[in-house]
Amino acid sequence: MRFVDEFRDPKLARKLLDGIKGLTPDREVNLMEVCGTHTVAIFKHGIKELLPQGVNLLSGPGCPVCVTPMETIDRAIALAGLPGIIFTTFGDMIKVPGSSSSLEEAKAQGKDVRIVYSSLDALRIAKENPKKKTIFFGIGFETTSPSIACTLSRAKKEGIKNFFLLSAHKLIPPAMKAILEAKEVNLAGFISPGHVSTIIGSRPYEFISKEFGTPCVISGFEPLDVLQSIYMLLLQIRERKPKVEIQYRRCVKPEGNIKAQKELDKVFEISDSSWRGLGTIPNSGLRLRKEFSSFNAEKAFDVQIESSPEPKGCLCGEILRGVRIPVECSLFVKECTPEHPIGPCMVSSEGTCATYYKYHRRKDYEKR
Amino acid sequence: MCLGIPAKVTSIDEGMAEVDVGGVRRKISIQLLKYVRIGEYVLLHAGFAIQRIDEKEAQETLKLLEEINEVR
Ligand code: SF4
Numbered sequence: 001m002r003f004v005d006e007f008r009d010p011k012l013a014r015k016l017l018d019g020i021k022g023l024t025p026d027r028e029v030n031l032m033e034v035c036g037t038h039t040v041a042i043f044k045h046g047i048k049e050l051l052p053q054g055v056n057l058l059s060g061p062g063c064p065v066c067v068t069p070m071e072t073i074d075r076a077i078a079l080a081g082l083p084g085i086i087f088t089t090f091g092d093m094i095k096v097p098g099s100s101s102s103l104e105e106a107k108a109q110g111k112d113v114r115i116v117y118s119s120l121d122a123l124r125i126a127k128e129n130p131k132k133k134t135i136f137f138g139i140g141f142e143t144t145s146p147s148i149a150c151t152l153s154r155a156k157k158e159g160i161k162n163f164f165l166l167s168a169h170k171l172i173p174p175a176m177k178a179i180l181e182a183k184e185v186n187l188a189g190f191i192s193p194g195h196v197s198t199i200i201g202s203r204p205y206e207f208i209s210k211e212f213g214t215p216c217v218i219s220g221f222e223p224l225d226v227l228q229s230i231y232m233l234l235l236q237i238r239e240r241k242p243k244v245e246i247q248y249r250r251c252v253k254p255e256g257n258i259k260a261q262k263e264l265d266k267v268f269e270i271s272d273s274s275w276r277g278l279g280t281i282p283n284s285g286l287r288l289r290k291e292f293s294s295f296n297a298e299k300a301f302d303v304q305i306e307s308s309p310e311p312k313g314c315l316c317g318e319i320l321r322g323v324r325i326p327v328e329c330s331l332f333v334k335e336c337t338p339e340h341p342i343g344p345c346m347v348s349s350e351g352t353c354a355t356y357y358k359y360h361r362r363k364d365y366e367k368r
Numbered sequence: 369m370c371l372g373i374p375a376k377v378t379s380i381d382e383g384m385a386e387v388d389v390g391g392v393r394r395k396i397s398i399q400l401l402k403y404v405r406i407g408e409y410v411l412l413h414a415g416f417a418i419q420r421i422d423e424k425e426a427q428e429t430l431k432l433l434e435e436i437n438e439v440r
Contacts, residue, residue, distance in 0.1 A: 001374060002374055002409060003374040003409060003426055004374060007430075012430075012433045012434070016436060037369070037370045062370070063369065090369070092369060117415055118397075118414050119414065119415070120397060120415050140369055140370070140414075141369075141370060143369075143370040143372070143418065144369065144414055146416075146418070147415065147418070193370060195370040195371070195372045195413065196370060198372070199419075228433060231436070249422070250426040250429060251411055251419050251421055252419075257419055259400055259401060260400040260418065348369070
């Protein structure tokens, strides 16, 4: 496939690895790949195993499914259980356990829960079922939220009254800030999310290099992209000149996608948001603007949600902060598997636990 | 979740485009792009094109990689 195969060239990968070896410092360096899509790419292409001793990759909080609080999932399940509702969601969300059930179980019990590929599909379902109310469970980072905004603008323009959004959208840079402020892990650099950055550009990360002195490289998702990003980070570390660089230049402009930013801004405003594992992070979420509040499922439907404890023994919170790795969880593989997930990190195809599970027969997976 | 895949635009019609994703045809929204031309590649995510893929930049990145050990 164009723009994929070229970035998998083994000859160039070897060259980059030589470059990385030449730049490896004497002390250990921890680099965090923030985005779950990067975690999957890193494991799929065996990049962790190829890196020289001393260059460690830690997975971060960039899995939207994993950081959605249990309370939100319970709310989703409760909403799906109301009469006359069609509940639509992205496929990754359906298996996530709430405190006593999941959307998948609700579906098995006869609730109308449907998986959609796009928010536009959810809107189409609403139009095709005028006698019912269709709720879309909106999760995702800046990559996804502009598309949801677009769909809501369209619903408003077309005067559709039976379409609602349960919004759990979150913003990535504030989460990176929270991780730096917590100082639980010693991070020498961030491999920053490429697709989030297609929308927001490179500027929202600048505070990371300026205020925290931590290098940032915005990376693509093919092996050469990730290796080049690691190379660029090591170069910054060696030169002691932390900055924000874009490796993924074919898709990311410094200013991002301004049209998408405007679409997003029309519909959503920034608010505080609660993250699983990270707690409430200031200015890290999106809520609907007043003009769009009639689409807000939380306001339109009154359901009572009790606060619920995290599953016992699950380390998802620590894993999302890069403090622990899945093999350190006593439930990993034994009780918690993709078929019987205990925490969200095992459910999402991009969850760190699910990724470790899929590739855990590789001998080097315990290396950190 | 943040997956984006390259898709080639084959036709455009009022905010929607037909694209070719590795041989499979799909209808996607191009509302998030200021403009796009037929024949160009876009990044497809959740039914929307979220950015155009810059051919020239892709070539330049690859060229840079060819030269990498010599530059340093
Ligand atoms: S292995 Fe399962 S229980 Fe352990 S941290 Fe991961 S998701 Fe939670």
